[in-house]
Amino acid sequence: MRFQKIGLLILISGCWSVLAGTVTAQTTPQTLDYIVTVVNEEVITHSELQEQLRKAQTRLEQQGIRIPPDADLERQVLESMIMNTLQLQLATRTNVEVDDLTLNEALRNLASQQNMTLDELRDSIESSGFSYANFREDIRDELLIRRLQQRQVVSRINITDKEIDNFLVNQVQQGAIASEYRLFHILIATPEAASPEVIAAKKSQAETILSQLQQGADFQEMAVRVSDGQQALEGGDLGWRSAAQLPSLFLESVLSLSVGEASPLIRNAGGFHIIKLADMRGGKQLVTQTKARHILLKTNELLSDREAERQLSALKYRLEQGEDFAQLARATSTDLGSAAEGGDLGWVTPGDMVAEFETVMDSLAEGQISDPFKSRFGWHLVLVEQRREHDNTDQARRTEAARQIRERKIEEELNTWMRQLRDEAYVEYRLKNESQ
DSSP: OOOOBHHHHHHHHHHHHHHHHHHTTSSSOOOOOOEEEEETTEEEEHHHHHHHHHHHHHHHHHTTOOOOOHHHHHHHHHHHHHHHHHHHHHHHHTTOOOOHHHHHHHHHHHHHHTTOOHHHHHHHHHHTTOOHHHHHHHHHHHHHHHHHHHHHTGGGOOOOHHHHHHHHHHHHHTTOOOOEEEEEEEEEEOOTTOOHHHHHHHHHHHHHHHHHHHTTOOHHHHHHHHOOSTTGGGTTEEEEEEGGGSOHHHHHHHHHOOTTOBOOOEEETTEEEEEEEEEEESSOOEEEEEEEEEEEEOOOSSSOHHHHHHHHHHHHHHHHTTOOHHHHHHHHOOOHHHHTTTTEEEEEOTTSSOHHHHHHHHTOOTTOBOOOEEETTEEEEEEEEEEEEEEOHHHHHHHHHHHHHHHHHHHHHHHHHHHHHHHTSOEEEOOOOTTO
């Protein structure tokens, strides 16, 4: 939505004043437009407010939501228009722009989501009684606001590993994670009211045991020999326990361990604990990982798409004649990060690569080299060396936790930022009664 400048509106208002004298001599009365709100140096007019009210009513009807009383809906819509105006003003001041190419792509995507062509989308909007030109500018404004929010707020959001750890611990405590864990446990107990010297000696003993475990000592055998825990004679085996059944003392450590890994020392009033995550079951997310190498040629003023494709076709022929992929990658690839490693991309998890790259890579058998293909980064050859099934449960949970934390932080920071933007603005209401 675009709102008029005050100076322009004054000029138009002068024209309307002249027309008003003419209207009185006619039989059909006409309602003149007027300012309903001043927002810094811009205005929102009654006609603009009515247009947005009509759109809001249409959306509510489509969603099956009961339309509130006129006064309530008008207040909500007007406040939304004020906030949009303030953000668009800031976008202008900070040189945030959306060019026609980006806007057209967004409109094509929107049409595609509705299973329409762009022409069909235009016809649908106009058949509903709305202006397609205004709709187009509304979409531009939405993109501008999104870019502004990204620059002012979203790009500054950071998520720490500690926040993710705490989030996962809370999920476990609430029973939101359904996995079961098999733990082995060693306790080096400290007597009640032990002296500092005794505590220090027990800690030293526990550190020696942990060092031996890290060097390969058998955990269960060690538990039988030295543990003061109740399950010492069972090799410290605590059995299978759900997250809710785990001692709260162990929760955070368990979530940070991989299967087969022992924890650092855990201290409480009872002594020094070492736990080992022997196994985990339930809620696992297995993914197929691919070990791959690639050669990348980036196009530029000196290297066209056609020439890049031709060069990679020649390289593929040499590879098929027995030349080493790693050597050719070191000599020719313009992906400096992987070229030094012979084009090695390591173990690739689904979602690590851009879609066009992943589609080609997934279509290859082990040992197969792709034909040259193009992604947004340039032209590639890919060699699939090996595939494996990988338990991605922990990483998937951490990724989902980070997403949820990020969304919460963005919502909180956006609300704070928008309140500040609103508080610092000059807003004057000039609402009229319709009967005037």
